[in-house]
Amino acid sequence: MSNQRAKRRQVKHFFCPFCETRLWRSGKCRYYIFYRNAKQIRQNLKISAKKASLLANQSSTYLDKNAWIEEFFCSTHGAMWLYISRNQQKLITYRLATREDWLQTNRTPDPTNPNPSISEFSYRISRKSYYRFNQDFLSPKS
Numbered sequence: 001m002s003n004q005r006a007k008r009r010q011v012k013h014f015f016c017p018f019c020e021t022r023l024w025r026s027g028k029c030r031y032y033i034f035y036r037n038a039k040q041i042r043q044n045l046k047i048s049a050k051k052a053s054l055l056a057n058q059s060s061t062y063l064d065k066n067a068w069i070e071e072f073f074c075s076t077h078g079a080m081w082l083y084i085s086r087n088q089q090k091l092i093t094y095r096l097a098t099r100e101d102w103l104q105t106n107r108t109p110d111p112t113n114p115n116p117s118i119s120e121f122s123y124r125i126s127r128k129s130y131y132r133f134n135q136d137f138l139s140p141k142s
């Protein structure tokens, strides 16, 4: 069992991928990642094909509680969504969420295609960081 000191060391800060400034959690809910077939389970959990197909057969979708998309704020670049994953050693890695990541969540509130419940203000700031993101990382596909 882990002691207090080990726990405290796991506190992780997140930094803006554009300017390296510390990011702040928006406090909104996390969008957990789902896998829909054995292949996705195997690739993401890095387990054997046999184990993966076993998990896939248990239900139509597998919810990965160690991978989610969460909203953060940079004082310069505004709101952005990070894809966060935690490995078996509880180490956290993160990167900007892609459109493909959103398609694997249960809610899919794709910030580049907002639904009417998102306020105009938060839409504008998320669009700003996503515009940069799209330019930097995605090749335009229609």
Ligand SMILES: [Zn+2]
Pocket (backbone or CB within 6 Å): 016, 017, 018, 019, 020, 021, 074, 075, 076, 077, 078
């Ligand atoms: Zn920034």
